[in-house]
Amino acid sequence: MPQIFPRSANAIARASIIGALLLIGGGLLFLDSLNRSNYQTKQHLTIEQPVQFSHARHLAGNGLDCRYCHTSVEESHFAGIPPVETCMTCHSQVLKEAPMLEPVRASYETGAPLEWVRVHDLGDFVYFNHSIHVNKGVGCATCHGQVDKMPLTWQENTLQMQWCLDCHRAPQKYVRPKEHVFDLNWEPEGDQLAMGDSLVKAYGINVGQLTNCSICHR
């Protein structure tokens, strides 16, 4: 009886074992890298906004405090997006005719709010509260990065769950004295961990409870 397969079939069969393993392993590795890449996280990407607002200009340039615009950050889950009236406190005087600010003036006249595109978009299954973080010594820059160096706003961190848990499991690595929460350029003096430990105690942060599922998923 003649052979059905040529001799080379043996080599192909052997190679296919290694090939399949490489293909599966490589495929999984690719998917995992894709999941961690900014293609998935949207990290460090600037977004087209109705007005090209620059945090760098307003914070580093003009010396505004975060809370000048994000007024409810200390009391509410929501930091607050300022109404155009806040913009107009200055821009009724400064850069009155600038074409870049045309949408702001239009909004002020018609009353139709500006439709900003959310940069830090958490999943709907996550309950996040700004006030508790700010009041327990988590600085703005810890999550948002140095926005005073961002001409256009981008998402500094992955916002993936393991990133949240990194701090929720060991907040002493990140907490700072409350008075420096809004200081975007603050650096710890000396040992962060030693200071962090004492701050965690002083602010009554219950670390064990921070990793309960229902802390974030309600």
Add this chain to the structure above:
Amino acid sequence: MADTPHIKRSPDAGSSSGKLTPSYLDPDYQVMGEGLTYKSVTDKITDIVLKLKTSKGWWIGFGLSFTVLQVLVVSIVYLLIKGPGIWGVNNPVMWGFAIINFVWWIGIGHAGTLISAILLLVQQDWRTSINRFAEAMTVFAVMCAGLFPLLHVGRPWLAYWMLPYPSTMGVWPQFRSPLLWDVFAISTYLTVSVLFWYLGLIPDMATLRDRATHKVKKAVYGFLSLGWRGAAKHWDRFTTAYLILAGLSTPLVLSVHSIVSFDFAVSNLPGWHTTIFPPYFVAGAVYSGFAMVLTVLIPVRHIFGLHDVLTLRHLNSMSKVMLAMGLVVAYGYSMEAFYAFYSGAQYEIQAFQNRMYAGPYAWSYWALILCNVAIPQLLWFRRFRTTLVPLWMISIVINIGMWLERYVIVITLNRDFLTSSWDFYSPTIWDWSLYLGTFGLFFTCTFLFIRFLPMINVFEMRELIHHVSHHHHVEGGHGADSHEKSVAQS
């Protein structure tokens, strides 16, 4: 014992009063019909795949199964669009048909593993002509079973979250949860079952390759037989691998359904939290598995005229296993009742009273006792073990009974600790259609298997002929003498 089939006690103590009867004189004790030879048995099995015109019965059966399979497709698509809210599950009965059907299908698979692994290790010669079929059923049943938890998670495309891998979520699955143990148990079970089944098929694929006349068939079976030439070295390695897999499968018979039972037993729920669950779940699984093998094999035997390879001996032996398992299960039910009252715990007692007479689902408990305990007692009589129609009907009754058993267990949820949260559970049309649909999947696979693969193990049948015709004692059920097999192969 299996290798000395010529002198045995007759299985029917009633008629022969326990006297020693030469078994070859007893038609019911033969593992195969008269006059089968290496060639005729090979022809008989491989012709179904290669030569015979596809029978009308096959087309009708396949057509019907394939139609029912479409019900499954529709049910799944609609479920994915609307979500599990289309099912009857509610609070407190959060586990409805999905878990009932999951446990039921997993149980069905256990006959295959028991027959292939344990009966191989204890060298029962009557396993030979049913093991391939039972193993195939195991694979298909586990496929059906796996669908239910997968769909019950709501977003099946994220089911890989149940696997422990370094994820961006920064958490591992809950290793203390029996539901996670299930993931490991079922995936191990499926892997080992597929490997075992496929490994056993390799020599037969080679036989098909050698006998096929069509070029495509030659190539496909040739590819699947992985270059098998029937050399002594091949047989040697094959036998070792087969025994290793049998050894791996043996604990699985016990572990898989034990772990499935932990889904219930580990929880702190009256009526579920009992130590008897693992062993009686295992027995129940084997019980329903054998029942399903009989349910399917009896018609197949008739349609394909396999009377001389699937003899009354096989049916008789399977019935006996079924009867034994039925008694274990019955013992389980009585112990459940006993411990409920012996515990003195008011919630345990109440759960059981609800189950038996006080609750709205008491009918299902008594239907279960009727199907699983009362009717199978007929198997004590040889007439019922060896007459096809009644045996077939009993096997179906047991299948229903084993389904009811899981129904009774799951429905316990409808009355929990707080009277205010009591509620009723009734399955919706989508619960039923999904369940019905899995039959479509199961039988479509079964019919394709019957048509394209040898449903009876050819090389083991040839080996059996050798043993029976030579009446000699050979150590080891499998491939003790690889030379003989390579002769038979050619």
